[in-house]
Amino acid sequence: xxxxxxxxxxxxxxxxxxxxxxxxxxxxxxxxxxxxxxxxxxxxxxxxxxxxxxxxxxxxxxxxxxxxxxxxxxxxxxxxxxxxxxxxxxxxxxxxxxxxxxxxxxxxxxxxxxxxxxxxxxxxxxxxxxxxxxxxxxxxxxxxxxxxxxxxxxxxxxxxxxxxxxxxxxxxxxxxxxxxxxxxxxxxxxxxxxxxxxxxxxx
Amino acid sequence: xxxxxxxxxxxxxxxxxxxxxxxxxxxxxxxxxxxxxxxxxxxxxxxxxxxxxxxxxxxxxxxxxxxxxxxxxxxxxxxxxxxxxxxxxxxxxxxxxxxxxxxxxxxxxxxxxxxxxxxxxxxxxxxxxxxxxxxxxxxxxxxxxxxxxxxxxxxxxxxxxxxxxxxxxxxxxxxxxxxxxxxxxxxxxxxxxxxxxxxxxxx
Amino acid sequence: xxxxxxxxxxxxxxxxxxxxxxxxxxxxxxxxxxxxxxxxxxxxxxxxxxxxxxxxxxxxxxxxxxxxxxxxxxxxxxxxxxxxxxxxxxxxxxxxxxxxxxxxxxxxxxxxxxxxxxxxxxxxxxxxxxxxxxxxxxxxxxxxxxxxxxxxxxxxxxxxxxxxxxxxxxxxxxxxxxxxxxxxxxxxxxxxxxxxxxxxxxx
Amino acid sequence: xxxxxxxxxxxxxxxxxxxxxxxxxxxxxxxxxxxxxxxxxxxxxxxxxxxxxxxxxxxxxxxxxxxxxxxxxxxxxxxxxxxxxxxxxxxxxxxxxxxxxxxxxxxxxxxxxxxxxxxxxxxxxxxxxxxxxxxxxxxxxxxxxxxxxxxxxxxxxxxxxxxxxxxxxxxxxxxxxxxxxxxxxxxxxxxxxxxxxxxxxxx
Numbered sequence: 001x002x003x004x005x006x007x008x009x010x011x012x013x014x015x016x017x018x019x020x021x022x023x024x025x026x027x028x029x030x031x032x033x034x035x036x037x038x039x040x041x042x043x044x045x046x047x048x049x050x051x052x053x054x055x056x057x058x059x060x061x062x063x064x065x066x067x068x069x070x071x072x073x074x075x076x077x078x079x080x081x082x083x084x085x086x087x088x089x090x091x092x093x094x095x096x097x098x099x100x101x102x103x104x105x106x107x108x109x110x111x112x113x114x115x116x117x118x119x120x121x122x123x124x125x126x127x128x129x130x131x132x133x134x135x136x137x138x139x140x141x142x143x144x145x146x147x148x149x150x151x152x153x154x155x156x157x158x159x160x161x162x163x164x165x166x167x168x169x170x171x172x173x174x175x176x177x178x179x180x181x182x183x184x185x186x187x188x189x190x191x192x193x194x195x196x197x198x199x200x201x202x203x
Numbered sequence: 204x205x206x207x208x209x210x211x212x213x214x215x216x217x218x219x220x221x222x223x224x225x226x227x228x229x230x231x232x233x234x235x236x237x238x239x240x241x242x243x244x245x246x247x248x249x250x251x252x253x254x255x256x257x258x259x260x261x262x263x264x265x266x267x268x269x270x271x272x273x274x275x276x277x278x279x280x281x282x283x284x285x286x287x288x289x290x291x292x293x294x295x296x297x298x299x300x301x302x303x304x305x306x307x308x309x310x311x312x313x314x315x316x317x318x319x320x321x322x323x324x325x326x327x328x329x330x331x332x333x334x335x336x337x338x339x340x341x342x343x344x345x346x347x348x349x350x351x352x353x354x355x356x357x358x359x360x361x362x363x364x365x366x367x368x369x370x371x372x373x374x375x376x377x378x379x380x381x382x383x384x385x386x387x388x389x390x391x392x393x394x395x396x397x398x399x400x401x402x403x404x405x406x
Numbered sequence: 407x408x409x410x411x412x413x414x415x416x417x418x419x420x421x422x423x424x425x426x427x428x429x430x431x432x433x434x435x436x437x438x439x440x441x442x443x444x445x446x447x448x449x450x451x452x453x454x455x456x457x458x459x460x461x462x463x464x465x466x467x468x469x470x471x472x473x474x475x476x477x478x479x480x481x482x483x484x485x486x487x488x489x490x491x492x493x494x495x496x497x498x499x500x501x502x503x504x505x506x507x508x509x510x511x512x513x514x515x516x517x518x519x520x521x522x523x524x525x526x527x528x529x530x531x532x533x534x535x536x537x538x539x540x541x542x543x544x545x546x547x548x549x550x551x552x553x554x555x556x557x558x559x560x561x562x563x564x565x566x567x568x569x570x571x572x573x574x575x576x577x578x579x580x581x582x583x584x585x586x587x588x589x590x591x592x593x594x595x596x597x598x599x600x601x602x603x604x605x606x607x608x609x
Numbered sequence: 610x611x612x613x614x615x616x617x618x619x620x621x622x623x624x625x626x627x628x629x630x631x632x633x634x635x636x637x638x639x640x641x642x643x644x645x646x647x648x649x650x651x652x653x654x655x656x657x658x659x660x661x662x663x664x665x666x667x668x669x670x671x672x673x674x675x676x677x678x679x680x681x682x683x684x685x686x687x688x689x690x691x692x693x694x695x696x697x698x699x700x701x702x703x704x705x706x707x708x709x710x711x712x713x714x715x716x717x718x719x720x721x722x723x724x725x726x727x728x729x730x731x732x733x734x735x736x737x738x739x740x741x742x743x744x745x746x747x748x749x750x751x752x753x754x755x756x757x758x759x760x761x762x763x764x765x766x767x768x769x770x771x772x773x774x775x776x777x778x779x780x781x782x783x784x785x786x787x788x789x790x791x792x793x794x795x796x797x798x799x800x801x802x803x804x805x806x807x808x809x810x811x812x
Contacts, residue, residue, distance in 0.1 A: 003209070004276050006409070007216060011268065013413060014220035014623075017420035020500060021428065022224065027504040029511070037517040040508075044521065058500070062493045065417065073410045080394040087265045094223060094261070098230040102243075105232070111240040115247065191486040206615075207682045210622060214674065217420075217626035225630065283800040290671045297629060297667070301636040305649075308638070314646040318653065412612075419616060423623035426703060427631065433707040435714070443720040446711075450724065464703070468696045471620065479613045597689040 008086060009072050015090045016068070020061040022097045023054050026104050050104035053116075056177075057100040059184040060120060061093065064127055066191060067155055071131050077139045085133055089126040095119055113169035113176050117162045120180075124159025128152060158183055211289060212275050218293045219271070223264040225300045226257050229307050253307035259380075260303040262387040263323060264296065267330055269394060270358055274334050280342045288336055292329040298322055316372035316379050320365045323383075327362025331355060361386060414492060415478050421496045422474070426467040428503045429460050432510050456510035462583075463506040465590040466526060467499065470533055472597060473561055477537050483545045491539055495532040501525055519575035519582050523568045526586075530565025534558060564589060617695060618681050624699045625677070629670040631706045632663050635713050659713035662725075665786075666709040668793040669729060670702065673736055675800060676764055680740050686748045694742055698735040704728055722778035722785050726771045729789075733768025737761060767792060 027050055034040045068089075075082075099119040106112040131152050134140050161183045165176035230253055237243045271292075278285075302322040309315040334355050337343050364386045368379035433456055440446045474495075481488075505525040512518040537558050540546050567589045571582035636659055643649045684691075708728040715721040740761050743749050770792045774785035 004272065007212065007272055007275075009413065010213070010416070011216050011220055011272075013417050014217055014420055015224055017417055018221055018224040018424055020496070021421055021424040022228075024500045024504050025428075027501070029508060031511050034512055034515075037515050040512055040515055040517045044517075055497075058497055062497075066489060066493075069410065069413055069417075072413075080396060083269060084391055084395045087269075090223070091258075091261055091265075094227045095230070098227050102232060105234050106237055106243055109237075109240050109243055111243045111247075188490055192490045193486060207678065210618065210678055210681075213619070214622050214626055214678075217623055218630055221627055221630040225634075283802060286675060287797055287801045290675075293629070294664075294667055294671075297633045298636070301633050305638060308640050309643055309649055312643075312646050312649055314649045314653075415616065416619070419620050420623055423620055424627055426699070427624055427627040430703045430707050431631075433704070435711060437714050440715055440718075443718050446715055446718055446720045450720075461700075464700055468700075472692060472696075475613065475616055475620075478616075594693055598693050599689060 005072075005075065005078055008078060008083065009068075012068060012086060012090060013065070016061055016065045016093055019093050019096055020058060020065075023057050023061070023100055025097065026050055026101045027054055049107045052177075053100045053104035053107060056180060056184065057096055057103075059188065060123070060180075061096060063158070063184060063187050064093070064123060067127060067151070068130075071134070071140075071151060074140045075134050076141050079137065079139065081133055081137065082130070082139060085126060085130050089123065089130055092119060092123040092126060096123070107177070108173065110170045110173050113173040114166045117165040117169060117176060117180075121159055121162040121166065124155065124162055128155045128159055131155065154187075158187065208275075208278065208281055211281060211286065212271075215271060215289060215293060216268070219264055219268045219296055222296050222299055223261060223268075226260050226264075226303055228300065229253055229304045230257055252310045255380075256303045256307035256310060259383060259387065260299055260306075262391065263326070264299060266361070266387060266390050267296070267326060270330060270354070271333075274337070274343075274354060277343045278337050279344050282340065282342065284336055284340065285333070285342060288329060288333050292326065292333055295322060295326040295329060299326070310380070311376065313373045313376045316376040317369045320368040320372060320379060320383075324362055324365040324369065327358065327365055331358045331362055334358065357390075361390065411481065411484055414484060414489065415474075418474060418492060418496060419471070422467055422471045422499055425499050425502055426464060426471075429463050429467070429506055431503065432456055432507045433460055455513045458583075459506045459510035459513060462586060462590065463502055463509075465594065466529070467502060469564070469590060469593050470499070470529060473533060473557070474536075477540070477546075477557060480546045481540050482547050485543065485545065487539055487543065488536070488545060491532060491536050495529065495536055498525060498529040498532060502529070513583070514579065516576045516579050519579040520572045523571040523575060523582060523586075527565055527568040527572065530561065530568055534561045534565055537561065560593075564593065614681075614684065614687055617687060617692065618677075621677060621695060621699060622674070625670055625674045625702055628702050628705055629667060629674075632666050632670075632709055634706065635659055635710045636663055658716045661786075662709045662713035662716060665789060665793065666705055666712075668797065669732070670705060672767070672793060672796050673702070673732060676736060676760070677739075680743070680749075680760060683749045684743050685750050688746065688748065690742055690746065691739070691748060694735060694739050698732065698739055701728060701732040701735060705732070716786070717782065719779045719782050722782040723775045726774040726778060726785060726789075730768055730771040730775065733764065733771055737764045737768055740764060763796075767796070 027047060029040075029043050029047070034043055096119065099116045102112050103116040135149075135152075161179055165179055168176040168179070230250060232243075232246050232250070237246055299322065302319045305315050306319040338352075338355075364382055368382055371379040371382070433453060435446075435449050435453070440449055502525065505522045508518050509522040541555075541558075567585055571585055574582040574585070636656060638649075638652050638656070643652055705728065708725045711721050712725040744758075744761075770788055774788055777785040777788070
């Protein structure tokens, strides 16, 4: 990988690392109302919806970082278009702490669920576009093409789950949130069972 | 590229990545007034000016990061002057979240528009100075000189758009903000159509 | 080390660097009550418990970063499982500023001490799991195996100190906090006296 | 430079990059009191002391980052002691945004000036210690030793300026702040005129 390409990857990693760390910023206790063990436990319990939003959003960035990591191992070149699509992807990544705060505070409102789902759909779409563009323009190592096609299908699948949950939010927001959680768990479990990379292949 | 040079690039990347991610920090809903779907939609709509400021500022850092990325591919050496100018450039980069917050909250005030434009002018000027200095002092790969001259012209052009919008802000702040937006869109479109780099050249 | 592996290390470093820097965010003076030297000194003194929490949490991330740094020098391959465990470890790292804020504000409450200890136990457990998994799955340089076993023992020992301090917090929270401090000091002193690495070995 | 050593440098860079970017977080306008151009200008002017603190603190991190950057080009090995001293240095770096906030809000109080100076003295001391330790323990490229001795003298000189300004703050805080500013300007000017590094030397 050339240094210029490496720098794109590095900048993306840094942005994703900052966004994932800032997610926890929404976890905060109101100091004033905590006076003893009981009130502290009560306030911690009241953080439940925010913690759910934090955990889901952490998993979302983790999943997309993993995807970015996996695909950029096959990218050997870049052009202006790839740069622009990657920045568009990061544009949605940096908004995730904002969307997570909305979901954490107002998760029981269909609009909050729909707005969050819309943000994640945009992230999934630009992520899928990134890989589609890279392969179409011949910026990837063609020997790995089948692997990439399989990846795109799954990347698009996640984006579609979020797209479908936008209207679903207005019918049953709980179901929409459950659909995300299930999708993320499936992704993580699949990732776990991916067989170890040979030293050579990982190089 | 030597490791010492790489570290300068890395530090700059990290600062720009943090600044671009912190921009979204200004997007926040007042929890107290959100009680149902209608009030949530109303508060989201009220975030309009802040979202505009966020999007413009994201594009500004993206454009300057792209510029920094593109030029440092040609820088093969550094000296104290380059280090100092680069730090001066970063001095204005880290202030962007502050300027974006002013624009987001008071964008309809000419002073806010002028202050924001002044900050971006300073960023554009130090960025242009960086490349001018690097080429004048022979710190770049001379084989790439024409490319750099072309780049300087465009970098300076952006800086001048922001300089011109300082007085313009007091006459018609909407026009000044429109001028930035148009400039940024032109830059992104141009970037998109830049032809793919050969593997060799990108190395 | 392959680039793909390097990127995992880099992302982890970035997350730990951000989390360690955000810890200081909880150190803040209430401006309103500071009017002269006396009130400033009084407010600084009142920050004592928060400063203790900040310093302990800084040491915790420093210790785990050092551990991560030390072990990944021996990891030569990765698979999906290592990726998932590493992300689980980071999931607890990003929560540390939140836990530190609880401890800083309510350190004298057993529940706060227990919650903090639980978070650190989870961090220690995933960290230990990371190394156990890596060696079990043959992802490390086997020539270094004894070194790793020694490391796991100590990593697990730290995790157990935090586990033991969960019930201890309800009996004597001061003793629990003292146990952490002692453990961290022992670790740092041990680290100091580790003999210098030969150039070759460090490579 | 080995990868293990590179990771220490990287982690330090990331922490310094985050700390330098967070400095601007203290620049914030009170939205409520800004209603027109006049009140905006008035509030911007009222930010003066905070801006001074921000600019000085930015220069301080820039100077120490430059120093760190310059010395680590000569470090070829590390041991536990170097790791611990480097983390101690970073312990003071992450506190700078907190100290800058105190100085920005209460700069006219001798205690605020003294506390800030004490923090910077600690940073300067650990920074000097880092280089002294590295050379004493033979962790640096001995061919560069005279350069390092010269560097240590200047690094110590900066630390002493801050040490001397602790008592000075109680006599004339303005003079103490002037001494820092002058020292930082001298450092930056000196840095500017450092002659360009040969390609070979920079490698």
